[in-house]
Structure formats: structure tokens, C-alpha cells
Amino acid sequence: MSQLQRIAIAPSQRTETQIILTSEQQHYLGNVLRLRGGDRFIAMDGQGHWWLSQLSTALNEAQILEAVEIHTELPIPVLLLIAMPKGNGMDEIVRQATELGVTDIVPLISDRTLLNPSPQKLDRWRRIIQEAAEQSERQVIPALHAPVNFPDALETWNSANSTCFLCEARDHHPHLLTLLSSSTLPTSPIILTIGPEGGWTETEIQQAIAAGYQPVSLGRRILRAVTAPIVALTVITSVFESIPQPSETV
Numbered sequence: 001m002s003q004l005q006r007i008a009i010a011p012s013q014r015t016e017t018q019i020i021l022t023s024e025q026q027h028y029l030g031n032v033l034r035l036r037g038g039d040r041f042i043a044m045d046g047q048g049h050w051w052l053s054q055l056s057t058a059l060n061e062a063q064i065l066e067a068v069e070i071h072t073e074l075p076i077p078v079l080l081l082i083a084m085p086k087g088n089g090m091d092e093i094v095r096q097a098t099e100l101g102v103t104d105i106v107p108l109i110s111d112r113t114l115l116n117p118s119p120q121k122l123d124r125w126r127r128i129i130q131e132a133a134e135q136s137e138r139q140v141i142p143a144l145h146a147p148v149n150f151p152d153a154l155e156t157w158n159s160a161n162s163t164c165f166l167c168e169a170r171d172h173h174p175h176l177l178t179l180l181s182s183s184t185l186p187t188s189p190i191i192l193t194i195g196p197e198g199g200w201t202e203t204e205i206q207q208a209i210a211a212g213y214q215p216v217s218l219g220r221r222i223l224r225a226v227t228a229p230i231v232a233l234t235v236i237t238s239v240f241e242s243i244p245q246p247s248e249t250v
């Protein structure tokens with residue numbers, strides 16, 4: 001199954017037995033991937049469902065052959081609140097965070113963030129997320145939220161019903177791994193927030209702590225804004241996925 005091409009479809013394109021393909025998807029399947037009538041591919045709706053599908057001769061639709069069972073998601077939602085770095089740094093972050101299992105990406109406007117992205121930039125990041133989700137066999141396509149000011153983000157995403165971590169390079173905070181492995185693993189969503197290249201201001205750190213965020217370290221070195229989320233998400237996936245799942249225990 002894994003060698004089959006995967007494409008994302010909107011839930012509205014599917015009936016019980018068929019998928020109606022958009023002209024963009026027909027072009028992609030026929031001209032880019034060079035599939036022909038009768039060839040099989042995987043359709044994924046971004047909401048956790050995959051179907052083995054067979055392309056019609058006219059390439060305008062596909063027959064659903066069977067539902068495919070996969071388990072590539074973390075057991076809990078992981079939200080990344082990220083102060084946007086300069087240049088194309090976000091391209092790298094959204095791609096790699098998707099590969100590492102994040103469920104939501106919230107671009108933050110912080111005191112030291114200069115970037116306020118255009119709608120085109122957001123569309124570009126959504127396309128990168130979709131491609132990365134297809135490539136890494138995600139069941140769920142992570143949501144990219146609209147950019148939000150840090151204080152507003154703290155109103156929406158806080159410790160009321162989540163486990164919140166503020167990654168902070170200075171001071172001697174406990175390591176994220178220590179916190180996750182020294183207590184029972186969270187069963188509520190994890191919210192992870194990463195600051196901008198210039199770091200958080202003291203006010204932002206205090207606001208986050210007041211909203212229930214635990215400041216954490218990712219090690220003794222100062223990581224670039226694009227490296228820090230990868231390290232943090234790697235710690236989270238490692239802690240959750242090194243524990244055998246009930247179906248894997250013998």
C-alpha cells in the first residue's frame with residue numbers, strides 16, 4: 001500500500017463508492033503522476049480516513065475499493081504556537097512540524113516578530129502542509145490558523161484544558177523531556193510555544209506563565225527559531241511513541 005500515491009480530497013468529493021476528482025486533481029494524477037484509467041491510489045480526507053481508490057478511464061472520478069486502516073497520529077492533539085521567523089523559515093517549520101505529527105500550527109505575532117504574512121503566504125504554507133501530510137502518511141492534515149497576537153493566543157490556548165509549555169532559551173528551566181517523562185503523560189492537548197529569533201520579552205514570559213504555561217528548556221545551546229520546534233516535537237513524539245501501544249504488545 002505504501003508505494004501507492006496519495007492525494008488529499010475534500011470530504012464533499014466523496015460518496016459511498018466514488019470520488020469525484022477536481023480538474024486540478026485530474027491534472028495531477030494524469031499529467032504529473034502519469035496514472036492511467038484502472039491505476040490505484042490512496043485518497044485521504046484529512047480527517048483520519050484513507051481509501052484505496054481506482055481511477056476511471058476518463059480520469060474524472062475514482063471508484064472506492066476499500067477503506068484503509070492506518071495509525072500514524074499521536075494519541076493527543078499537539079498545537080504549535082510559533083512566532084514567525086524571517087525569510088522562508090516558516091516553510092521549513094510547517095513542513096517539518098507536519099512530518100512530526102503536529103495537529104495545529106498557529107503563527108504568532110510577538111513583540112519581536114516583524115512579519116505579518118500576506119494571504120498568499122498563508123496559502124503557500126497550507127499547500128506545504130498538505131504535501132508534507134501526504135508524504136509522511138498523516139491521517140490528519142494539520143490546520144494552519146490565522147496569525148494572532150501573543151496575548152490573544154494566550155486567551156484562546158491556555159492551561160484551562162491543555163498542557164502548555166513555553167520554550168525559553170535563557171534561565172535554567174527544566175528540560176521538556178524531564179517534565180514529560182517524570183509524570184504520567186498528558187491526556188489533554190499539548191500546547192507548545194516557540195519564540196522569535198530575538199527571543200521572548202520578559203512581559204511575554206510573565207503573560208504566558210500567568211496563562212498556565214510551564215517554561216521549558218530544550219537543552220543548553222541556543223537553537224535557531226526553525227530548529228527549536230523540531231527538537232521540541234521530537235521529544236514529544238519520542239515520549240509518546242516509545243511506549244508500546246496496546247495493539248503492539250504481545
Ligand code: SAH
Nearest residue numbers: 167168169194195198199217218222223228
Ligand atoms: N535570541 C534569543 C533566542 C531565540 S531562539 C536569545 O538569545 O535568547 C528562538 C526561540 O527558540 C526561543 O524564543 C525559544 O522559544 C526557542 N529556543 C531556542 N533554544 C532553546 C533552548 N535551548 N531551550 C528552549 N527553547 C529554545
